[in-house]
Amino acid sequence: MIDLRSLAKLAARYADDLEQTVAPLHIGDRTFDTDTEPVVMGVVNLSRDSTYRESVATTTETAVRRGRVLAAQGAHLIDLGAESSNVTKVRVSADDQIRSLVPVIEALAADDIAVSIESYAPSTVRAGLAAGARVINLTGSADDEIMFDLAAEHDAAIVLCHVNGAHARDLDSVRADDVPGDPFPQMLQQFEQRATTARAHGVHEIVIDPGVGFSFAMDDHVRRARHQSSVLVNSFRLRRLGLPICHSVPHAFDLFEDQFRIAESFFAVLAHLGGTGVYRSHEVPQMVAVLGALGRLDVFPD
Secondary structure (H helix, E strand, C coil), rough: CHHHHHHHHHHHHHHHHCCCCCCCCCCCCCCECCCCCCCCEEEEECCCCCCCCEEEECCCCHHHHHHHHHCCCCCCCCEECCCCCCCCCCCCCCHHHHHHHHHHHHHHHHHCCEEEEECCCCCHHHHHHHHHCCCEEECCCHHHHHHHHHHCCCCCEEEEEECCEEHHHHHHHCCHHHCCCCHHHHHHHHHHHHHHHHHCCCCCCCEEEECCCCCCCCCHHHHHHHHHHHHHHHHHHHHHCCCEEEEEEECHHHHHHHHHHHHHHHHHHHHCCCCCCCCCCCCHHHHHHHHHHCCCCCCCCC
8 A cells, every 4th residue: 555654664664765866867968867857758659569559650750740749748858669568569670670760860869859769679779879869778688788888889878677588578478476575676786787787888877767667467457556556656765876767657558448648647656756767658748747746847837
């Protein structure tokens, strides 16, 4: 249960983590103190298989238009991906991803809109960075050292996602009994190791993502949503690493059904309580409004 009493106990138990500061995040020529100015990452999906249909763009022109609209609505960063993370969906070759992504990245970068590229394929990331992407949203861990070298070469920020497997598509086989009751000791160990390696390769801008927005297939959708909620409010326990925390905010289709477009707003409140600094969202106007209401974004006039 999440209530004031349980939140107070959680904050007291991990008080030292709650008070930890995290490093500012540099994206291109902008610097964010994500505790006072969170970063909103708007999503554009170039895969027709993406489950969040409202984020799908079927052509270069519609993808560029959606990216520009999201930026105008308050997104600081546009996250582009060209393959669904759901293992049941079609695999998209790196070459096909590149053909989809590069023209969109080039167009948005020409408008001085910051772009992140979501991928676990080194060749896709290499092409995206060459086209002007400033952030790698790394949804895998099998090629960390190659990815870290690419980030360092292009002076790009990198989001390290917590993935139990080679990449996010592996998570679809995760069942309820496979998920630790408290996943944070494992996360802390893995993030610390990966961040240390990234720094050794010359990466300066590192963000960590606990990965609850991925499509891991717990048998019980209520239990899954409760697990996601718990991770969101506990995320401040990762602050001891000194790195900004990112969440791909869940949308819990099974619970919200035809009202799923309001789900991210609900989960954003829990993410805020957990000290999140970067919010990956398909519903940017709602996210901006929620963060403004929580005092995290200066969107309302005095």
